[in-house]
Amino acid sequence: MKFQPRLAIIGFGAFGQLIARHLRPHLPVFVCDPRHRANDLPHISLTEAAACDIIVLAVPLPQFEPVLRQIAPHLRPGATVMDVASVKIGPAEAMERILPGHVEIIATHPLFGPESARDGIAGHRIAWCPLRGAGHRRIGALLRVMGLDLVRTTPDQHDRDMAVVQGLTHLIARSLDRLEPQTTRLTTASFRRLSEAVAMVRADSPELLHTILAENPHAGPVRQQFLAAAIHLDKAG
């Protein structure tokens, strides 16, 4: 009989629900969330979740450290703890600092969401930072079977890249969104691409926006570089 690791998802918001749907055909999935109970997956307590083989933290960032502290005493030797936060330096540092030495740690950032993965997760990317232990090989293999493209990186490099990729996309999209809506047929191909980008991130939560803009230490300097260039062009114009 094949070993079937039990996987707990702590935090059952939009993203937790998305990954539960894709993981449950592959292994037993349990859910832990004080608020969301309306589904057919078994709900367990935080202590029970900590006793699983793989623990996925999908909680909002303000709850990240409190949850780490609560599960830390109950984690079993050889268990793997993973996060899915949109920034990596802070969560990686917190996991390494708070979790006991006998658990393995992977920091990840799935580069998709309920909107972009509406038709499935195959072909989508996930930033992949194994921090401790070798358990990431088995879990990585499963994610590849599910069609994900694992991009190996470090928390610092991830946040540097995302300061541009997510930080500026969201800054630009939100700023464009505050202008009066465009109803004109006078559009160019490049403006249509820009509008598509805006539409893609419009539904993202205020919490995600805050995480991307404020919790990535590289985001501020990149934004200021971009704004300085834009202000310079504005004055030249």
Next chain:
Amino acid sequence: MKFQPRLAIIGFGAFGQLIARHLRPHLPVFVCDPRHRANDLPHISLTEAAACDIIVLAVPLPQFEPVLRQIAPHLRPGATVMDVASVKIGPAEAMERILPGHVEIIATHPLFGPESARDGIAGHRIAWCPLRGAGHRRIGALLRVMGLDLVRTTPDQHDRDMAVVQGLTHLIARSLDRLEPQTTRLTTASFRRLSEAVAMVRADSPELLHTILAENPHAGPVRQQFLAAAIHLDKAG
């Protein structure tokens, strides 16, 4: 025998060459440009160009008024003068002010260029502002036969729309272009759309950039609205 109006293109830069290629199967096309002579279309002087039935002005904006003054005395009654500038308030005002009352005037802005119309102009849009006379009907019908989508508007409404559509796209694209190049595989679908928009306008000339940023009276206020929103978000972040 069908009447075949003779069409002169004044200014044979990248855009003049593009429209010449698409117009020549439909009517006799002549070219007037002091610099570009290397092609198989008949070259004529500015005075000869002014004596044609349809005169298309495709000169850089700084040459716009000087050329209008030079052709004005030689234009025939019933001739149609059209421009293709990326802004419309200024050129429309100049044409109405400088051209004699016996010529018809259409202000236009084709929303495509050598890059986006590489595979043809069918399906592309052109902003269409008939300012004087009824000659626009016959010429408009020809452009529709060529597959263009004519969007009827006024110079003021055009410039309002373009302050967002072109002004912000170029501001954002040029500002992003000044950051270090992204070589990461860690991209999102929305960032890829944004990068495509940047790539589309990267090859545009400095003259076009200046026209879009500086010659559209609505562009400055729209840019400042956008920048204020971005600076506000940056500070909140």
